[in-house]
Amino acid sequence: MLGWAITFFIIAIIAAVFGFGGIAGAASGIAQFLFFVFVALLVISLIANALRGKTPKG
Numbered sequence: 001m002l003g004w005a006i007t008f009f010i011i012a013i014i015a016a017v018f019g020f021g022g023i024a025g026a027a028s029g030i031a032q033f034l035f036f037v038f039v040a041l042l043v044i045s046l047i048a049n050a051l052r053g054k055t056p057k058g
Contacts, residue, residue, distance in 0.1 A: 001041070005034035 008031035015024035 001034055001038040005031045005038060007031075008034065 008027045012024045012027035012031060015021075015027060
């Protein structure tokens, strides 16, 4: 999901450089939404693992 957010962010930057404001705005909005969904899922995952008592391996 983070990869999709980065992809839309890059599309927004390229569209802004070429002057496509509407496309740039839409792509940045999608990227922002995906990023916050990613962060929310990450936090939920970390809390769930902490409640189970498992530690990440690595």
